Amino acid sequence: MPEDRATLLEHYRQMRGELLAAIDGLGDAQMTERSLDGWSVKDHLAHIALWDDLRAGEVARISAGHGSAWRMTGEQDEALNGLAHDLRRDLSLEQVRWELESSGQRLLEALASASAAGLDASRYGEAGLVSRHEAQHTGWIARWRTERGL
Secondary structure (H helix, E strand, O other): OEOOHHHHHHHHHHHHHHHHHHHOOOOHHHHHOOOEOOEOHHHHHHHHHHHHHHHHHHHHHHHOOOOOOOOOOHHHHHHHHHHHHHHHOOOOHHHHHHHHHHHHHHHHHHHHOOOOHHHEHHHOOOOOOOOOHHHHHHHHHHHHHHHHOO
């Protein structure tokens, strides 16, 4: 059954707003300090941007009538996340902010123009149509801020 486009768009906009609120007021040093379970806040943002890009591609791909390119095992998902973290770790904070904004916009655009097939959550693999992934990272960042008194 297709998801409601307006609801999906609002879901992703709301999660992004909550993420941006969670990082509001952090300085560059705090954003790049690797003290959040071995990652920096910047690393979390780069990770979210990667998955926004994957998800936007999936929406476009499935909307065009093709199958998911991201059906993975849990082990493959972990390997992809590890590789992506290693590859993006040295990106500048400025670039990561750009990546987050750009990938989020691509996802919203893909959802706004998705076909009925593209709105069918059952057609998706690991980069699912409906995700709480960003909210998980927002929660980890909020917890980290609380623990550090930030």
